[in-house]
Amino acid sequence: MIVTTTKGDMDESLLVRKDGDMENDNEKTSWVEYYLDDELVHRSVHVILKKIPTLAGGETATI
């Protein structure tokens, strides 16, 4: 598989892959990182909103 990196497109076999995830009441987030030697050359993130956090005014409006 070809991976887009800061060095251009590279074959995944040349890179070290690290996956991560976290989950709380508001979101479920996963990410994938690729390293060339010890340098981070790719990081993608997928955030799944489970409900709307209220900190930024995303709460239900009452009318």
Add this chain to the structure above:
Amino acid sequence: MCTSFMSELMLGQHQLGTSTLTSRTSLTAPTTDTVKAALYLASATVNAATTAYSATGEVSGTGYTAGGVTVTNATAPTSTNTTATAGVAYWTPSASITYTTVTLSTAFDCVLVYNSTQSNKAIAAYTFGSQTVTAGTFALTMPSNTTSTALLRLATT
């Protein structure tokens, strides 16, 4: 309150006070405003008091265009009312908000959804865990479009 009124508010079908709107192409050929989503740095102040999109505090980096991306909006607002005091109108973008092949090196934790057709007026801001992206994709998947989880909800009490 009448159930239909709530979703009609989201559709802009009532004007109970003086308001200046950007004219649609036609008042008889229905159109939908363009909704966009911009990302903001963790250090930025974007909240319920935000009235319009601003580039101040917005992320920047390779592959990211100021103003963000257009939100897919294929599902019109819906309203329901189980009792006289339990009405809810709700709306959710019909697809994930995706920023493809971007490098955003400074941590960001907020997305502002705004109406680019109507002078970039703010709709809502949502926070999430702080992130960076390196030559990758940032995808924000919406919650389910239900009365209790939709991205925008107007409720009676």
